Amino acid sequence: MQTMSLNMRAAILSVVLLVLFLGAWEISITRQILGEALTEYEILMGLGQQRSAIPPPSDVMIKAWEQLRDPFYDAGPNDKGIGIQLAYSISRVLSGFGLAVLVAIPLGFLIGMSPVAYKALNPFIQVLRPISPLAWMPLALFIIQDANSSAIFVIFICSVWPMLLNTAFGVAGVRADWVNVARTHELGNLRTAFTVILPAAAPTILTGMRISIGIAWLVIVAAEMLVGGTGIGYYVWNEWNNLDLTSVIFSILMIGVVGMLLDAIFASLQRAVTYAE
Amino acid sequence: MRKDFLSVERLSQTFPDGAGGTLTVFENASFGIKKGEFVCILGHSGCGKSTIMNVLAGLAEPTSGVVKMDGMAVSGPSLDRGVVFQNYSLLPWLSALKNVTFGVKARYRDWSREKVVAHATKYLAMVGLEGDVIHRKPSQLSGGMRQRVSIARAFANQPKLLLLDEPFGALDALTRGTIQEELLKVWSQTEQTVFMITHDIDEAILLADRILLMTNGPFARVAESVEITLPRPRERTEIINHPNYYAIRNHLVQFLGKRSKELAGQRSGGESQSPETVRIDMTTTTTDPEPAPTPTLLKAVNT
Numbered sequence: 001m002q003t004m005s006l007n008m009r010a011a012i013l014s015v016v017l018l019v020l021f022l023g024a025w026e027i028s029i030t031r032q033i034l035g036e037a038l039t040e041y042e043i044l045m046g047l048g049q050q051r052s053a054i055p056p057p058s059d060v061m062i063k064a065w066e067q068l069r070d071p072f073y074d075a076g077p078n079d080k081g082i083g084i085q086l087a088y089s090i091s092r093v094l095s096g097f098g099l100a101v102l103v104a105i106p107l108g109f110l111i112g113m114s115p116v117a118y119k120a121l122n123p124f125i126q127v128l129r130p131i132s133p134l135a136w137m138p139l140a141l142f143i144i145q146d147a148n149s150s151a152i153f154v155i156f157i158c159s160v161w162p163m164l165l166n167t168a169f170g171v172a173g174v175r176a177d178w179v180n181v182a183r184t185h186e187l188g189n190l191r192t193a194f195t196v197i198l199p200a201a202a203p204t205i206l207t208g209m210r211i212s213i214g215i216a217w218l219v220i221v222a223a224e225m226l227v228g229g230t231g232i233g234y235y236v237w238n239e240w241n242n243l244d245l246t247s248v249i250f251s252i253l254m255i256g257v258v259g260m261l262l263d264a265i266f267a268s269l270q271r272a273v274t275y276a277e
Numbered sequence: 278m279r280k281d282f283l284s285v286e287r288l289s290q291t292f293p294d295g296a297g298g299t300l301t302v303f304e305n306a307s308f309g310i311k312k313g314e315f316v317c318i319l320g321h322s323g324c325g326k327s328t329i330m331n332v333l334a335g336l337a338e339p340t341s342g343v344v345k346m347d348g349m350a351v352s353g354p355s356l357d358r359g360v361v362f363q364n365y366s367l368l369p370w371l372s373a374l375k376n377v378t379f380g381v382k383a384r385y386r387d388w389s390r391e392k393v394v395a396h397a398t399k400y401l402a403m404v405g406l407e408g409d410v411i412h413r414k415p416s417q418l419s420g421g422m423r424q425r426v427s428i429a430r431a432f433a434n435q436p437k438l439l440l441l442d443e444p445f446g447a448l449d450a451l452t453r454g455t456i457q458e459e460l461l462k463v464w465s466q467t468e469q470t471v472f473m474i475t476h477d478i479d480e481a482i483l484l485a486d487r488i489l490l491m492t493n494g495p496f497a498r499v500a501e502s503v504e505i506t507l508p509r510p511r512e513r514t515e516i517i518n519h520p521n522y523y524a525i526r527n528h529l530v531q532f533l534g535k536r537s538k539e540l541a542g543q544r545s546g547g548e549s550q551s552p553e554t555v556r557i558d559m560t561t562t563t564t565d566p567e568p569a570p571t572p573t574l575l576k577a578v579n580t
Contacts, residue, residue: 177366180336183354185383185434195379199370275370276416 029056055246088230096155108167133158147227159212166208170201202273210266281309288342317481320491359436367415374411400433421452441473493541502552520559
């Protein structure tokens with residue numbers, strides 16, 4: 001054990017915990033089904049149904065295998081592969097997030113560089129920021145009159161704040177020395193912004209983007225449950241209506257996996273722009 | 278006598294003192310620097326050395342007065358005035374080489390990439406940075422190496438005037454010694470005009486052609502301009518044997534220890550305050566230097 005690396009030991013422990021958890025889950029559900037043999041009366045009364053409806057992990061794994069073997073099938077509006085549903089959700093998240101980047105970063109630069117702009121815009125930001133993004137949904141549906149665009153708008157509005165505030169904070173915190181270096185080298189405003197301020201503030205900006213993408217992925221599930229049609233959020237709700245809990249558990253797992261991947265992408269971007277002083 | 282390349286005329290700086298009044302840091306300060314001259318300015322903290330430096334760099338506006346370079350009044354920062362800051366001010370996300378090319382690219386915008394890199398590499402080599410070291414980030418360099426990069430960046434831009442703001446203040450004594458020698462070497466190769474702030478008397482004597490002495494603030498002024506009558510090239514180990522060395526050193530110690538206080542707080546009364554030139558030369562018998570302090574006092578100062 002001593003010779004094993006820390007990572008190796010942690011990995012083994014993770015696998016052991018997973019096996020224990022799945023084993024306990026599997027056993028408790030098979031016991032229920034086996035142990036409580038139902039009388040004819042109970043079956044007729046529909047008792048015991050609810051308990052056995054929670055699927056054991058083996059069923060979920062079979063479901064996962066079926067779904068992941070062919071993730072992109074499309075058999076009508078209510079029967080699409082998990083890959084297609086996730087692709088819808090990801091594309092909404094990326095469009096909303098992309099729009100938020102276009103707004104938040106230039107505006108954040110402005111607020112960070114100009115104390116007047118900061119003071120003038122701060123009250124608006126403070127009022128708008130704590131609003132639950134889903135609260136915008138009715139207004140968005142009324143004004144935009146399109147479910148898909150409304151979902152994108154909700155993603156936009158929830159991802160804009162962390163990016164805006166972090167950009168402003170990062171830009172305002174750029175060391176005066178570095179700006180002086182740019183000034184003594186006669187760099188214009190635009191060149192100073194791109195060659196000094198942007199790289200200096202990049203780690204803080206990326207932190208904001210990472211928070212935003214995390215929130216966006218949380219919100220898209222709820223938004224799609226409301227707007228319906230397509231997407232992983234709609235899929236979860238649809239399977240709940242079908243009482244297909246195996247699919248619900250499987251899609252919950254997929255939401256987690258995709259969220260983790262999105263976070264990992266931004267974590268690596270963040271690492272790429274981070275510098276040591 | 279050559280005309281001054283840089284002339285500072287009746288420079289005054291006042292700040293609000295926080296109680297409704299104003300605090301005059303210095304008033305009507307005037308002095309000049311000739312082309313190719315290495316001038317150090319010595320004075321206690323708070324006498325406005327850094328303010329003068331920032332005005333020369335164009336990073337701060339004086340309350341009144343002008344700075345003329347080549348007969349033209351300067352305003353705002355310019356590539357003609359390179360600055361080496363005390364805390365190096367390297368951009369931490371760029372390698373040592375990129376930090377230098379950053380400056381070179383800003384100075385010579387039409388140069389090809391190869392030319393920029395070759396020029397930067399040459400100046401890094403002049404301060405003793407060669408090989409893989411130049412591709413390291415500042416965080417991977419020692420304090421001394423960082424300051425070398427900063428000096429290389431300033432010299433590579435070939436400014437008309439180089440401003441050094443206590444460049445060795447944060448370095449240990451041994452590193453400081455090596456870099457001082459490198460600075461002297463680079464300076465003698467480039468014939469750059471240099472204006473440097475320092476707290477270190479020995480450093481000033483080793484490097485400077487002339488030392489400007491400032492009285493304590495408020496109402497500080499450049500009281501004396503002491504010529505360093507030591508032949509060049511100077512070696513740290515040899516100049517201490519020169520008869521002028523301790524005479525000059527004693528004069529400086531006396532000024533900073535006693536006279537800077539005695540002369541402090543004198544208002545200019547609207548007069549332009551130019552420094553009085555002091556020339557101490559023990560090799561000839563005609564001059565009458567300051568009375569030498571006792572050797573025990575000298576030792577106490579040395580430690």
